[in-house]
Each structure stands twice: as structure tokens, then as C-alpha cells.
Amino acid sequence: MEKTIIIQRYNPEQDQAPSAKRYQVPFDHSTSVLDALLYIQQQLDPTLAFRWSCRMAICGSCGVMVNKIPKLGCKTFLRDYPAELTISALDHFPIEKDLISDMAVFLDHLQAVKPYLINDSQNTEPHRQTPAQLKKYQKFSSCINCGLCYAACPQFGLNPEFLGPAAIVTAQRYNLDSRDQGKAQRMPQLNGKNGVWACTFVGFCADVCPKQLDPAAAVNQGKVASATDMLISIFKP
Amino acid sequence: MPDSAGARRPYLQPLSRSWWLKHSFFLRYMLREATVLPLLFFCGCLLAGLYSLSQGESQYQSWLAFMAQPWVIALNALVLLASLYHAKTFFELFPRVMPLLPAPLMIAGQWLGTLLVALFLLWLFGAIG
Numbered sequence: 121m122e123k124t125i126i127i128q129r130y131n132p133e134q135d136q137a138p139s140a141k142r143y144q145v146p147f148d149h150s151t152s153v154l155d156a157l158l159y160i161q162q163q164l165d166p167t168l169a170f171r172w173s174c175r176m177a178i179c180g181s182c183g184v185m186v187n188k189i190p191k192l193g194c195k196t197f198l199r200d201y202p203a204e205l206t207i208s209a210l211d212h213f214p215i216e217k218d219l220i221s222d223m224a225v226f227l228d229h230l231q232a233v234k235p236y237l238i239n240d241s242q243n244t245e246p247h248r249q250t251p252a253q254l255k256k257y258q259k260f261s262s263c264i265n266c267g268l269c270y271a272a273c274p275q276f277g278l279n280p281e282f283l284g285p286a287a288i289v290t291a292q293r294y295n296l297d298s299r300d301q302g303k304a305q306r307m308p309q310l311n312g313k314n315g316v317w318a319c320t321f322v323g324f325c326a327d328v329c330p331k332q333l334d335p336a337a338a339v340n341q342g343k344v345a346s347a348t349d350m351l352i353s354i355f356k357p
Numbered sequence: 358m359p360d361s362a363g364a365r366r367p368y369l370q371p372l373s374r375s376w377w378l379k380h381s382f383f384l385r386y387m388l389r390e391a392t393v394l395p396l397l398f399f400c401g402c403l404l405a406g407l408y409s410l411s412q413g414e415s416q417y418q419s420w421l422a423f424m425a426q427p428w429v430i431a432l433n434a435l436v437l438l439a440s441l442y443h444a445k446t447f448f449e450l451f452p453r454v455m456p457l458l459p460a461p462l463m464i465a466g467q468w469l470g471t472l473l474v475a476l477f478l479l480w481l482f483g484a485i486g
């Protein structure tokens with residue numbers, strides 16, 4: 121059994137824009153999109169460029185558009201698609217080559233929200249956390265930084281300065297952590313015009329997130345936090 | 358080119374004006390946002406009604422006649438449908454932003470609230486009971 125894979129190829133040394141190339145790929149029940157790409161690279165065309173590492177949806181490096189929807193190549197299977205499928209580099213990011221995107225903007229935005237525990241206390245005791253405290257941020261802590269949500273977000277497409285779903289999820293993840301004291305440092309980013317308020321709750325990020333994080337909900341919970349924060353700062357003497 | 362920085366030539370993907378036609382998810386989003394357009398018409402009607410009230414009885418009567426025209430009724434029926442659709446999307450999003458109770462419960466609660474308020478208003482204006 122074979123399927124036709126159409127790949128948007130781009131070679132920065134020769135092409136002005138990406139163009140489609142077709143490949144015939146054998147598949148069975150367990151063939152993932154990543155397997156198909158590896159088959160093409162190893163058997164048909166060694167010049168095909170793409171990223172991957174873990175093959176098990178944890179490193180977040182194999183994101184591509186499959187039929188215009190952002191997907192992890194290793195978590196997407198040929199069996200679920202009709203006889204032809206189209207693969208291209210993630211939307212909204214510059215394309216370095218073929219399926220490889222330049223994720224620098226995304227990483228900058230992540231860094232901007234200080235995605236680490238900030239705690240000045242000199243206390244060397246372990247920071248105990250109750251299950252209830254853990255539960256507050258746990259659901260936002262499984263982001264694998266794959267960037268699929270950025271490829272799904274039209275607001276990020278229109279304005280690359282927008283912090284974007286994963287960065288805001290991550291900010292929430294640390295703000296809600298009882299061991300963290302960095303909220304005051306993160307709020308200016310979230311309150312700013314490229315923070316939570318740039319989100320119009322399109323909600324597609326929640327559909328594409330391979331870790332079911334619901335970034336859209338996190339962003340809009342961020343709006344509640346942002347509004348509270350602003351109100352408090354207005355009334356604080 | 359010898360230096361690796363100079364060899365880079367990333368392709369910037371243009372975002373077309375018609376990005377929202379790309380799949381049904383974005384279409385539904387645009388539909389949700391577009392529900393505000395018919396609502397504008399209804400607000401206009403309401404304001405005109407208030408204004409006509411201040412202008413005396415004959416003005417008010419002619420506003421009533423305007424509101425009774427089939428095309429106005431049809432447009433306002435569209436407003437109602439659009440608002441109900443917007444309410445549906447809003448009620449479904451709300452539990453995700455404020456997860457206080459299980460989502461289906463919150464959605465049902467919001468619809469119940471809407472129904473009660475609607476019934477109260479209908480009663481207030483003498484349409485029922």
C-alpha cells in the first residue's frame with residue numbers, strides 16, 4: 121500500500137519560494153508522518169531537510185503542517201489520511217529549508233516571560249507543596265515547546281510580537297506555582313499590548329496542542345490575572 | 358557563500374488576507390465575530406425607538422409601524438439567531454477561562470440563567486402571565 125506525500129520544498133540557495141514535490145511512500149498501520157519523511161530522505165531524496173529527535177512526542181522538534189493543520193510528525197499517522205497528503209513547514213515562522221523553521225521568535229518570547237522559578241528566599245529547606253498547590257499549575261506544566269500553537273494562531277501570524285500561546289501558558293505555569301515569587305516581574309509582559317490582550321480567543325491553539333494544554337484557556341485566565349493586577353496597581357497607594 | 362550567516366536566506370511566509378478561509382475552524386471563529394454586525398442593526402432600532410418616544414406619540418406610532426415591516430422582522434430574527442449563536446460560543450468558552458465547576462454544568466447553568474432572565478423580561482413587559 122502506498123500514499124502520495126506532497127512536500128513543500130524550499131532550498132534557500134536556489135529557490136525564490138517553496139514549491140511542491142510528490143513522493144510515493146509505502147505505509148502500514150503504524151507509519152507516522154515522520155517515518156514517511158525518513159523513508160523519503162533515506163530511499164528517494166537525501167536532500168530533504170526536516171527536524172526530529174525523540175520519535176515519541178516529547179522533544180517537540182518535528183512540528184509540520186499536515187494538510188494545513190499543525191501536527192507533530194511522530195504523532196500523526198498516514199492511516200488517518202486519504203490517498204494524498206500535503207506537508208509543509210509550520211505556518212507563521214520563516215522557513216530555513218524545506219520543513220525546517222526558524223523558531224527564534226518563539227524562543228525569544230518564551231525567554232521574555234522568565235520561564236523558571238524565581239525565589240529570593242535564603243531558605244535552604246525544601247519547598248514543600250501540597251497536592252492542591254501542585255494541581256494549580258500542573259496542567260500548564262507539560263508544554264514541550266513544539267510551537268504548534270504559534271503555527272495555529274492567526275494573531276501571531278499577523279503580529280509576530282505577540283507573546284503567543286506557549287509563552288503565556290508558561291508564564292501562568294510559574295505564576296501559579298506556590299514556590300515562585302516572580303509574578304511581579306512577569307506581569308508587565310503579560311499586561312503589555314503584545315501580552316494576553318492581543319488574544320481574541322480564536323482557540324485553535326487548544327485544538328492543535330499535542331499535550332492538550334488548552335493554551336487558549338491559559339491565555340484568557342491570564343486576562344483575568346492581568347485585569348486584577350492592573351486594578352490592584354490602580355488602587356494601591 | 359563562505360560564511361554561514363551570509364548563506365542563510367529564510368523564506369518569510371506571507372499571511373494572506375483570506376487566512377480565515379483556510380479551514381472550517383477559522384470560518385467558525387469569523388462567524389462568531391461577525392455576529393456583532395446584525396446586533397448593530399438591532400441596537401440602531403432600539404435607539405430610534407427611544408428617540409421616537411421622546412418626540413411624541415405620532416413619532417412612536419410610526420416607529421412601531423417601521424418595526425412591524427416584514428423585512429425588519431426578518432432582520433431582527435437574524436439578530437436573534439446570531440446572538441444565540443454568539444451566546445453558545447461564549448457559554449462554551451467561559452468554563453475554560455473560569456473553571457469553577459465541571460464545564461457541562463456551567464454551560465447548562467448559563468443557559469438556564471438566560472432563560473430565566475428572558476422569562477422575567479417577557480413577564481415584565483406583559484407578554485406572558
Ligand code: SF4
Binds near residue numbers: 265270285335
Ligand atoms: S502549548 Fe502545546 S502546542 Fe504550544 S508549544 Fe506547548 S505543547 Fe506545543
Ligand code: FES
Binds near residue numbers: 172173175178193194
Ligand atoms: S520527534 Fe520528538 S516530538 Fe516528534
